[in-house]
Amino acid sequence: MELSFVIEKFVLVTVIFLISLTIAAYSTLAERKIAAFLQGRVGPHRAGWGGMFQPLADGAKMFFKEEIIPTQSNPFLFIAGPSLALLTALIGSAVIPFGQALTIGDKVIPLQVADIDVGILYIFGVVSLGVYGIMIGGWASNNKFSLMGAVRAASQNISYEIGMGLSIIALLMVTGSLSLKTIAEQQSGFVNWNIWAQPLGFLVFITCAFAECNRTPFDLPESENELVGGYHTEYSGMKLGGFLFAEYINMFVSSAVMATLYFGGYNFPFMNDLGLSPNIITIIGVLFLFAKIFFFIFFFMWVRWTVPRFRYDQLMNLGWKVLIPLGIANIVLTGIWIVVKDIYFK
Amino acid sequence: MESLSNRKKVIEQKPMTFAERIYLPVILKGLAITFKHMFKKKATTFYPEELRPMSENWRGLHSLKRDENGKERCTACGLCALACPAEAITMIAAERKKGEEHLYREEKYAAVYEVNMLRCIFCGLCEEACPKEAIYLDGPFLEADYLRKDFIFGKDKLVEEPLKP
Numbered sequence: 001m002e003l004s005f006v007i008e009k010f011v012l013v014t015v016i017f018l019i020s021l022t023i024a025a026y027s028t029l030a031e032r033k034i035a036a037f038l039q040g041r042v043g044p045h046r047a048g049w050g051g052m053f054q055p056l057a058d059g060a061k062m063f064f065k066e067e068i069i070p071t072q073s074n075p076f077l078f079i080a081g082p083s084l085a086l087l088t089a090l091i092g093s094a095v096i097p098f099g100q101a102l103t104i105g106d107k108v109i110p111l112q113v114a115d116i117d118v119g120i121l122y123i124f125g126v127v128s129l130g131v132y133g134i135m136i137g138g139w140a141s142n143n144k145f146s147l148m149g150a151v152r153a154a155s156q157n158i159s160y161e162i163g164m165g166l167s168i169i170a171l172l173m174v175t176g177s178l179s180l181k182t183i184a185e186q187q188s189g190f191v192n193w194n195i196w197a198q199p200l201g202f203l204v205f206i207t208c209a210f211a212e213c214n215r216t217p218f219d220l221p222e223s224e225n226e227l228v229g230g231y232h233t234e235y236s237g238m239k240l241g242g243f244l245f246a247e248y249i250n251m252f253v254s255s256a257v258m259a260t261l262y263f264g265g266y267n268f269p270f271m272n273d274l275g276l277s278p279n280i281i282t283i284i285g286v287l288f289l290f291a292k293i294f295f296f297i298f299f300f301m302w303v304r305w306t307v308p309r310f311r312y313d314q315l316m317n318l319g320w321k322v323l324i325p326l327g328i329a330n331i332v333l334t335g336i337w338i339v340v341k342d343i344y345f346k
Numbered sequence: 347m348e349s350l351s352n353r354k355k356v357i358e359q360k361p362m363t364f365a366e367r368i369y370l371p372v373i374l375k376g377l378a379i380t381f382k383h384m385f386k387k388k389a390t391t392f393y394p395e396e397l398r399p400m401s402e403n404w405r406g407l408h409s410l411k412r413d414e415n416g417k418e419r420c421t422a423c424g425l426c427a428l429a430c431p432a433e434a435i436t437m438i439a440a441e442r443k444k445g446e447e448h449l450y451r452e453e454k455y456a457a458v459y460e461v462n463m464l465r466c467i468f469c470g471l472c473e474e475a476c477p478k479e480a481i482y483l484d485g486p487f488l489e490a491d492y493l494r495k496d497f498i499f500g501k502d503k504l505v506e507e508p509l510k511p
Contacts, residue, residue: 302380303377
């Protein structure tokens with residue numbers, strides 16, 4: 001464990017941390033601007049050119065607000081809820097390969113914080129832990145409606161994790177490895193992208209990703225806040241900011257995972273034919289990955305302001321009775337296709 | 347049962363086709379509609395640089411008028427204060443002295459005339475009640491301010507027209 005390794009990883013972690021926080025902050029602005037444009041109006045445009053400094057204003061507003069902790073609640077759990085939500089949202093970004101390796105001098109720096117052999121499974125574990133943040137927030141509010149909202153949010157979350165897992169199994173059959181770096185490496189160019197191999201799997205995955213991030217049309221936990229209560233009724237100031245921020249960081253990580261698993265990650269068309277130096281290919285790859293991530297974030301917001309939300313029983317019906325059979329059918333079809341390919345297209 | 351007018355329409359409740367049940371084609375159509383809106387003209391008015399057009403009878407801030415010779419019309423008769431439903435107008439009358447004939451039309455004038463803009467509802471009853479045609483509500487929109495006392499508009503501050511008409 002030499003010093004240079006520690007420094008390199010530390011710098012990478014800091015950079016990725018800052019990038020995810022900045023993207024989450026500007027996602028709040030993008031949400032408001034895109035919502036406005038889709039609704040025929042102009043969003044925030046007074047704070048800085050085009051409303052650029054609006055997230056700073058919102059952050060400052062959150063910090064200045066009064067921190068209220070209900071008397072009968074458990075103060076430790078009350079503060080732990082949003083902290084846990086933020087923590088699990090941020091550590092999901094540790095296994096995403098942001099690019100191929102950079103070669104500086106004779107040092108090769110991979111642009112991924114931790115290349116573990118079970119990359120996707122780690123992300124699944126982290127997403128499952130995210131449910132705890134919501135449950136603790138709902139319980140610690142000492143409010144029946146918050147608890148009901150949190151219970152519904154948690155049940156929605158765990159139901160759609162199964163659908164995600166099934167689509168990942170089909171993907172695993174195609175790629176043969178769980179490590180995100182291997183999956184990204186196998187999708188070099190354009191025709192090797194997994195979206196061509198697994199369209200149905202991608203459909204199931206993106207539906208479950210919407211449900212995991214609590215975004216419309218599955219935002220019943222959020223909408224209940226407007227109607228009755230919800231897991232963040234009793235929160236104010238930066239703790240509420242923590243919950244909302246955790247949702248945007250979850251969106252960012254989900255977009256990054258979708259881009260890496262199905263859309264080739266940092267690969268772009270004709271990447272090996274242009275004859276550029278490896279470092280330039282890496283940098284352009286990173287830019288392409290962020291373009292894909294931004295497109296997915298735009299897609300999240302586009303769907304939010306178009307589709308009405310599901311009722312709770314319709315949501316559960318979709319998760320258990322539609323997506324799981326679809327996921328299983330996808331696995332069976334993928335298996336048949338692999339066997340047929342082996343026999344006939346050797 | 348006979349229908350009175352022929353305007354009723356019987357709704358058909360056919361079972362959904364496969365394409366309708368998977369919701370995806372409808373969602374994609376909806377996404378296309380929403381996306382088109384991004385490129386249409388926006389309906390926002392950029393206040394205060396742009397102003398929305400108001401009708402001719404729109405009532406704005408008060409202004410006490412002067413006649414053709416530049417003398418103030420208001421004689422502090424108090425009819426506007428009596429007519430005001432929100433009791434927003436108060437005044438203190440004074441007598442015109444020897445050298446002030448060019449300033450005031452009649453012998454009685456309003457030395458202090460105050461309108462509390464927080465109470466005023468811009469109904470225009472004071473404009474209708476004035477027998478001297480002295481007060482009109484033809485000013486601009488009321489602007490925001492910080493302290494309550496700054497909203498009591500006195501005679502020289504904002505309730506008066508400029509000195510030379």
